[in-house]
Amino acid sequence: MNNGHKEIGTADLFGVFARSLLIQASWSFERMQSLGFAYAIEPVLNKLYPDRAEYESRLKLHLDYFNTQPYLASFILGAVVRMEQDRAAGKKSGTDAQGIKASLMAPLGALGDSFFWGSLKPFAVVIAVALVMAGSWWAPLLFLLIYNIGHVVLRAGALVRGFNSSGDAVELMATYRFTSRARQFKVISLAVLGGILGAMPVWRSEFRPAFPVPGTFIAVSGLALTLVLVAILRSGGSPVKLMLGLAAGCLVLAYAGAI
Amino acid sequence: MPTIDMHMVLALLGIAIVGGLIGLDRTAVGQFMVSQPIVAAPFTGWLLGDPAAGLVIGAALELIWVLDVPVGTFVPADSTVSAVSATAVAALGCPGGAPLPVIGVCILLTTALAPVTMRADGIIRNWNARLADTVPAAQGQDLRRRLARAHLSGLAVFFLKSFVLTLVLVPAGLAAVSVFQRMPDTVHRAMSLFVKLLPVLGSALIVRKLSTKHVDLFLLAGFVIAVVAGQVFHASVSIIMLLSVTAGWLGARFHEQRS
Numbered sequence: 404m405n406n407g408h409k410e411i412g413t414a415d416l417f418g419v420f421a422r423s424l425l426i427q428a429s430w431s432f433e434r435m436q437s438l439g440f441a442y443a444i445e446p447v448l449n450k451l452y453p454d455r456a457e458y459e460s461r462l463k464l465h466l467d468y469f470n471t472q473p474y475l476a477s478f479i480l481g482a483v484v485r486m487e488q489d490r491a492a493g494k495k496s497g498t499d500a501q502g503i504k505a506s507l508m509a510p511l512g513a514l515g516d517s518f519f520w521g522s523l524k525p526f527a528v529v530i531a532v533a534l535v536m537a538g539s540w541w542a543p544l545l546f547l548l549i550y551n552i553g554h555v556v557l558r559a560g561a562l563v564r565g566f567n568s569s570g571d572a573v574e575l576m577a578t579y580r581f582t583s584r585a586r587q588f589k590v591i592s593l594a595v596l597g598g599i600l601g602a603m604p605v606w607r608s609e610f611r612p613a614f615p616v617p618g619t620f621i622a623v624s625g626l627a628l629t630l631v632l633v634a635i636l637r638s639g640g641s642p643v644k645l646m647l648g649l650a651a652g653c654l655v656l657a658y659a660g661a662i
Numbered sequence: 663m664p665t666i667d668m669h670m671v672l673a674l675l676g677i678a679i680v681g682g683l684i685g686l687d688r689t690a691v692g693q694f695m696v697s698q699p700i701v702a703a704p705f706t707g708w709l710l711g712d713p714a715a716g717l718v719i720g721a722a723l724e725l726i727w728v729l730d731v732p733v734g735t736f737v738p739a740d741s742t743v744s745a746v747s748a749t750a751v752a753a754l755g756c757p758g759g760a761p762l763p764v765i766g767v768c769i770l771l772t773t774a775l776a777p778v779t780m781r782a783d784g785i786i787r788n789w790n791a792r793l794a795d796t797v798p799a800a801q802g803q804d805l806r807r808r809l810a811r812a813h814l815s816g817l818a819v820f821f822l823k824s825f826v827l828t829l830v831l832v833p834a835g836l837a838a839v840s841v842f843q844r845m846p847d848t849v850h851r852a853m854s855l856f857v858k859l860l861p862v863l864g865s866a867l868i869v870r871k872l873s874t875k876h877v878d879l880f881l882l883a884g885f886v887i888a889v890v891a892g893q894v895f896h897a898s899v900s901i902i903m904l905l906s907v908t909a910g911w912l913g914a915r916f917h918e919q920r921s
Contacts, residue, residue: 428690429816431791432735432784438794442813445806459805466798466809470734473693512734520731524695525868528728530907531700532861535721537899540713543701543720550695583918589872590917591910594884596865598906601888602899609718609762612858619893625862626885630877632866642726643739643773645863650770650856657852 409451411488411566418446419484420562423477435470440480440504447484451491461487464501471508472515474558478575479507481565489569503570511572514581522585522592523553529595536599538607600625666833673710673754678829680709681746685824688742689732690817699723699745706746710753715760718857719748722769725864729871737787740779743827744772750828751835755843766853767842769860771835779827786823790816880913 426439444465452458471479483500490500498506531546539545557579568574576582603625604611604618612621632645640648656662684705687697695701700720707716727741748768752760760768793812800808842849869881884906891897891905 424692425690425813425817427693428820429790429794429813430689431787431789431794433791434794438797438809438813438816441797441809445809449806455802459802462805462809463798516731516733520733521729521871524731525728525872527695528698528700528724529868530903532721532725532864533899533903533906535700535717536861537903539900540704540717542717543704546698546700547695555694586917587911587914590880590914591907593869593872593878593880594910594913595903595906596868597881597884597886598888598903598909599861599884600865600881601885601906602892602902605892605899605902606861609714609765610721610858610861612855617893619889622885622889622893628859628862629866629869632863633870634876636866636870642730642863642867643776645867646726646770646773646860649859649863650766650852653852653855653859654849656855657848662851662855 409488409491411447411450411484415447415450416481416484416562416566419443419480420477420559422446423480423558423562426476427473434466434468436473436476437466437469440469440476441465443480444483444487447487451487467501467504469504469508471512472519474519474554475511475515475561477558478511478561478565478572479504479570481562482507482568482570483565485566485569507570507572514576518581518585519554522588523550526588526592529592529599533595533599536602536606536610597626600629670754674750674829674832677706677710677746677750677754677832678825680706681743681750681828682821682823682825684746685740685742686817686820688740688820688824690820697742699727699741702742703745703749706749707753710750711757712749712753712759715752715765716749718762718765719752719769720745722857722860722864723748723772725861726867728864729868737780737783739776740783740824740827743779743824743831744775746824747775747828747831747835748772750832751839754832755836755839762857763850763853764839764842766857767839768835770853770856771838775827775831778831782823782827786819789819793819880910883909883913 422443426436426443429438430436441462445462448458448461452461482503486500486503527546527549530549531542534542534545561575564575564578601622604621614621635645684697684702687694703720703723704713704716707713723741723745727739730738732738748771752765752768756764793815797808797812869878873881887905887909888902891902
């Protein structure tokens with residue numbers, strides 16, 4: 404190797420992190436995040452490989468297909484930066500950058516989708532919606548706070564962990580306990596949703612049903628309607644069809660004189 | 663329908679730019695969730711002088727679309743364009759505060775946007791693939807330049823998608839609201855009820871995705887706590903939600919210990 408053992412420092416990792424925020428800027432069906440990955444890692448390759456031919460060949464290698472959950476992509480980026488550093492320094496490694504990308508992108512994609520989109524996001528949403536129902540104007544700010552404290556810390560931490568561990572995903576999972584935390588978020592979300600439905604008689608005025616019946620009856624009706632809609636969804640209903648069906652049902656009730 | 667004067671044209675252009683910028687967060691930049699309806703709609707409403715309409719539209723659309731997530735090559739409906747457009751139509755169509763029936767019809771109109779936004783997303787992602795195809799053939803310094811240009815061009819493409827959609831959909835929505843305002847009072851009452859039932863539909867969509875059980879115990883626990891606290895002890899919504907969160911957290915701990 405011909406570069407005199409260049410080391411990747413904190414500033415370089417920060418640069419990769421900043422660029423990783425744009426990893427999906429050119430997302431396409433064919434290449435998905437491949438340009439984003441190459442764009443994020445390019446300054447590191449530029450530093451590690453003064454030989455232009457080698458720099459070019461390494462950069463082109465990273466133009467290969469890549470797709471994972473965008474937040475956890477930072478873990479793979481960290482691991483690949485470490486491998487490129489070791490490779491440039493002439494250190495032997497059991498696996499190569501392409502191998503680690505190929506082996507990690509699918510499992511981390513599934514894990515990240517399930518954790519971030521499937522549990523943390525609905526958790527932050529139901530808390531915020533509960534506050535909206537309570538009449539708070541700052542619910543959107545709380546939503547951003549709950550979601551981003553977790554996600555930004557984890558995203559930055561995953562990059563550093565990927566770099567330090569050379570892509571040891573077992574350590575990543577042991578540290579962040581994605582599966583058990585996802586379960587906790589889901590359980591709390593369901594309990595808060597139950598709370599939102601139970602508080603239906605005292606929702607903010609825009610949402611509060613104005614029927615001259617006891618509050619408990621309104622709440623129980625709301626829960627019953629929710630469970631009926633869940634059953635319809637399980638048999639293949641879509642959000643758009645249900646919204647249209649709900650609007651049609653309201654029109655029928657209005658013309659029947661029930662409201 | 664409000665008159666199309668210079669003020670209205672500037673407002674439409676401004677909101678299309680805001681929609682384009684907020685839309686970047688959805689896929690291309692960061693994904694800090696400012697593009698989620700619960701943030702994007704109140705922000706749009708605040709800009710146009712009707713934050714309350716934004717909060718109602720945002721909360722309803724958020725519950726409905728929160729678990730329609732991008733997994734693999736699936737591109738969900740663009741709830742950001744829906745939230746920004748619906749709020750802009752409500753605020754510009756009824757200066758001084760949109761009444762509940764108008765908010766309802768604005769939300770209902772977004773059902774027509776779902777396939778349009780999905781199609782638009784498909785087109786721009788294919789366009790991004792064409793941009794990416796120019797990169798691997800480049801050599802030397804040109805490779806670095808082409809990579810940056812192709813990747814960052816994606817930002818402009820994503821921006822333009824939300825910008826154009828918002829610019830086209832808001833005037834169309836204003837025309838629809840104008841027609842709606844001349845409809846009989848019965849239709850208006852139906853739309854008011856539609857808004858009040860949307861949180862129930864949203865809750866059903868979330869329960870469907872978070873729980874595999876027909877009647878989820880955590881949902882029921884939150885519901886019972888809320889009914890008892892609200893109807894028996896007349897607790898405020900904030901206290902009810904706090905109790906639901908605590909119940910969910912204790913339930914998650916119990917669930918974890920059992921398993």
